[in-house]
Amino acid sequence: MNEKLLQYLWNFKIFKSFDFKDVAGNELEILNFGKWNFDSGPDFLFAKIKTGNIVLAGNIELHVKSSDWIFHQHAGNPEFENLILHAVYIHDIEIDDFKNKNIPTLELKDYIDENLLWKYETLLKENQFIPCSALFTPKAVPFNFLEETLLKKLDEKSIEIEAALKRNKNNYEAVLFQNIAYAFGLKVNAQIFRQMAEHVDFSVYNKIRQNPVQLEALLFGMSGWLDKPEDDEMKIWKREFDFLQAKYNLSPVRFHPKFSKLRPPNFPTLRLSQLASLYHRNQNLFSKLMAAKNITSIYEFFESVKASSYWDNRFNFGKESPVNGKKFLTKDFIDLILINAILPLKYTYHKNTDENTAEDILEFYRHIAPEKNTIIDGWRALNMNAENALESQALLFQYKNFCERKDCLNCGIGFRLLQKDK
Template identity: 70%
Template structure:
């Protein structure tokens, strides 16, 4: 037993009997179980009970043991002054102030079904992909939370974006650059690429965007890749980087993207060259992406993006590859950029000025094919087959916030499983 479960049982009134008696043997009729409080203070507010022919209104505090009142140092806290009952799973000690004020203590141990406790303990102990994996069946418990979960994920992401906007003088174009860098880095280099972008003054990046060679020189130079290269193009990038350092008084900082665990097309060299190409080709990138009405329009913006010619027969500096082709963006990669960068920023930008933006964003996610990753593969083994990015994003959010944390009592599936 823990407090979270005890609060859940109290809130949903899941007891074998409601003929409650307090620890003194007095009848205790609960007229109103109260409103579950998720902020500081008593667990349930505005409750009402009847005892000794008196009807009392106020708040109720729940604990696993009576002694938790003492351990939690509630005595003397003004937030807990209007307590009308102390509800516990086990009454292990007399609380003197309750006795003096005639505040009843209700012990719930004998009113709770042991099967309920057993089910909950089993869920907490499981170390599977999701706690209820052995008893979960999507045919019996359809997942109807996808839109809600995705909107919560977007709100969570929106808070991060708004914090970034505060740090960067509300410059949405700079934040787009940071978000795109994060997405281009994929899982391995996402944070490293974002750090790179955040350490570049976006005004400088924007000034040189008409010159793709300078864009690449800036990105490659910060990564420290061109110092030791002797081929002609690397020497050009090196000269341009030295010129930019002097002209814009760039600070001496370097980052080190990772190559391990990546397929060659995802090497940071290729992805940064493509990022430079995207900005070189689109002088009004922010407005184009923010005002796009469908995913086809957005895909068109990325359709001609490719790494510079130097990379046609290379994936890394100084190494000629037997593969010789243009390194363009694939549709799957652009979809990831949409999911992880463009649509969250679009949602944040419009949410306070367009009441229809949630529906528009949900529609855009619904038009994108489902993602492919290990978490989604695990859901598929449970016969959950997402049909769009809306559903995969929802499943990723649900797994991270509910399943990994074993928040079964906040999950509609967990609640239903507990009650069968």
């Protein structure tokens, strides 16, 4: 037993019975368990109890042992002056403060199901995929849990997007470009690509978007790849980059994207070329994406996007490859762009103006295939199969924000598992 669990049980009233008696044998009725206090002071505020024929209103303090009152040095603290009850798991010592003020002590040990304590100890065991692996069953997942979890993730993402909008003077097009660049970078180059997108004012990208050579030149030049051209075609990009650098007074900073741990189709050379292609082919991309009513219409903006012809037989500069062919975006990669960049922004843009936004965005996620990774495999091993991106995104968020942190007491699944057996 620990104090956090004891507070949890008190807050959610998880007891075998409520026929409480204090340590002196007097009947004790809890009329109001109080409001859980996460700041300094008593654990529960604005509570109400009845002892004998007297109703008391005030605060309640919980401890694992009665002696913790002394160890925590609460005596004499004015924050605890309005105490009406001391609830403990084990009553190991009489406290003079309570005896002198007629404040009852409630020992909870016999009111708590031992099976629940076993469950909690099971959650704390190491070397499990999730803390509740030994207890988990898909039936423990509350109704609409995945939908609500994904909306929590989108709300968190909205906070980041709103901060980015503030930095970009409410320019949604600029924020979209930065988010898409981040997604194009995948895990290895996401931050680098975002920094590149933010480094040059979006108006520059917008002005040169009709010239795909200049778009590529700008991205390749900022990457540091054009400082020493390796072939004649690179010299064309070099010339255009030098022109843009002089015209727009660009900083000499170079970002040097990484190639390590990436398969050739995900090399930053190809991804930046494809990013340039996307913006060359789609003017006012933000407006088009926000107006899209279904997933099919969004896919259409990406289907013709491909790296420039220089990359038909290359993955890196100056090195020809036996693999020859147009480097289009794959559907899996487009899905990642939708999940990580477009749909969160679409949610943020519409949530304050359209009451149906949440359900509409969830419907987009339902029509995208689930991600494939070790975490989703772990859930599948527990018979929790993700059928679409709504479910996989929710499970990934759940794992990162609750399971990895062992935050079972704040988890909807943990709450269900810690309920008394029916």
